[in-house]
Amino acid sequence: MKVWSSDDKEYLDFVGGIAVNCLGHCHPKVVIAIQKQAQRLIHVSNLYHIEPQIKLAKLLIEHSFADKAFFCNSGAEANEAAIKLTRKYAKNHLGYDRYEIITALGSFHGRTLATLSATGQEKFQEGFEPLVPGFKHVPFNDISALKKAITKHTCAVMLEPIQGEAGVKMPSEGYLKEVRQVCDEHGLLLIFDEVQTGIGRTGKLFAYEHFGIEPDIMTLAKGLGGGVAIGAMFAKEHVAQSFQPGSHASTFGGNPLACAAAIATIETLLEDGIIMDNCKRMGKYFMKQLERLKKEFPSIIAGVKGLGLMIGMELTKPCTSIVNSCFEQGILINCTAGNVLRFTPPLIVTEKDIDRLIDVFEDIFGEIA
Template sequence: MTNMAVTRELFDQVMVPNYAPAEMIPVRGLGARVWDQQHREYVDFAGGIAVSCLGHCHPVLVGALKEQSEKLWHVSNVLTNEPALRLASKMVEATFAEKAYFCNSGAEANEAAFKLARRYALEHFGAEKTQIIAFNQGFHGRTFFTVTVGGQAAYSDGFGPKPADIDHVDYNDIAALKAIMSDKTCAVVMEPLQGEGGIISPELDYVKAVRELCDQHNALLIFDEVQTGVGRTGALYAYMNLGVTPDILTSAKSLGGGFPIGAMLTTSVIAASLKPGTHGSTYGGNPLACAVAEAAFDAVNTDAVLNGVKEREGWYREGLAAINAKYHCFAEVRGKGLLLGCVLNEEFKGRAKEFLNAAMAEQLMVLIAGANVVRFAPSLVISKEDITEGLARFERAVAKIVNG
């Protein structure tokens, strides 16, 4: 078995067909570069979908992993461990939160947040307060609860009866939210910048109005910062630049720099509703994940890296504007920091996947956010040289599509 030929065809033979991966199989990464089985080199503007915050095999993360791997990998949650307590302390110190809960992914962090919101409402306001309001085109994970809260029916339909009392309104539409909120609302769930839904930033007045409505109806405000958190927008967490503080915040993706981990942050008063036995995760808060996440969190939570994100955003916007001046295919470039989306104009509407495929053919890894947006979510410390080279490859891809 060790000499088995590992090819893309093997995926079709042995893997459940819920994904349709690219033909190339990456085998090695360093910084913002990735090499495939044929030793071809790619520039990575995708970051594992906003995960690889320090790029591939960053020495700080490799060092933390190696060191912890020789100490302690796993203990059950009947015990606690030093890396988990250190990471929780640092996250609490750096944010509004007073308590942290660890799990393995963004979906699990959101699952915990939604369960906590329901439990808190039940304990404090009674059994009628169960409504969760989220936003159309939102994305909160793939568990049945989180995919139902996410406002994309294509992901949640076809699995039988959905969890109840979940409603959706359009993002940035405060009147629509106001119309369906009441004292039966237990939580409003929002991304402080919609990711999968098309890289859509919130209006500042709208975020403040959402916070006010939650206060008015004794509803919790949950910020899903799975994609925007840990430096992605140029702040440690996106809420810090919005002038609004959530009651519960979820974090994952960049939190582990590539190692699976998720976290839910909240206040002591709200956290008290998750008493022993009410929720848990076998692997959540395991020492290996927390040691790597602590190293990633420390590395990102510096002025140099966070200010560097804003500087890199400028490099991207400048380069993309130059490409668009030649090829006229983008209506706008949306987003903040290093979560950016090139919105295709009317002429190229619905063809984002073609741009992704053309980029891959030029040995550049990008993402899409729906059918109309090409998305970039690279390493937060990607070099100017790698950005320049990646954008040159992107321009060649754009030219091929525009010129037919």
């Protein structure tokens, strides 16, 4: 949970590399896995079968809805792959003019041109126009807006089950189930961007498991490698078939080193269920403490939301100065959407760590109030 600056100041890390360091910093199992793999083989290219890549694919498929995996190096690349697979699938199965993907306002899907175009936030797009055509944005949690946006060109809906960069925006009760239903009725694919919500972050390995539905395609990155860069796209067999050898590729995607780190991360997360259980318990404890703080400082805190250890606290004012005050007091937190403090700590966070943060908040908010 801790990092130290070059002048030896200690920081308690509630950012966790923005939902990357799910096992904390330098977890011994991940470190050893990387060391061993580095001594054995670092890179060979996807011209050959890569043993750790196959093992990782099997591990994740065993624990998910998916039948096939594609590995890359980041969340944007994983989403780029999902967009390409969707277009190819639509051409093969739905018709040549079915290319449009509906995404949500407030979403964040990455910074390559296609994923930026999929992203429903103009502030990230400004200056990079013309954007890639074929994306339509509708308000999150508005099922009738989604239905109205479907045209004869639509082929898929792409959503984050919980919107991260929008300020930890939760789906309303039944929304994701209705989205699945609408997709089924219209023959559309459902893509879940679980780059931020995946790998245990919400208390289940994947966030979709909370909502009683399955997507057709899912993307992962962030926590997958426990700190090492790796991204992945997962799909059901009938969808995955639209990628044939040569359709899509990545030089470094699924390299032995990154896959060894990811295997160690997933195995450690799932081992005995201790860490996942900690995530659920600490998530509840954290929310309870923040709710208590909200009652104490109603003029400063507008709301608390989240699931597991993906938590947002909405303030009534911009939150940059709070992030800076915490930094001065040796605590790392993050501000998103202007006025939402976002907490994505390692899933090993303890009550003591949370209490320390709450004490610091008491001081800062007390002073402001």
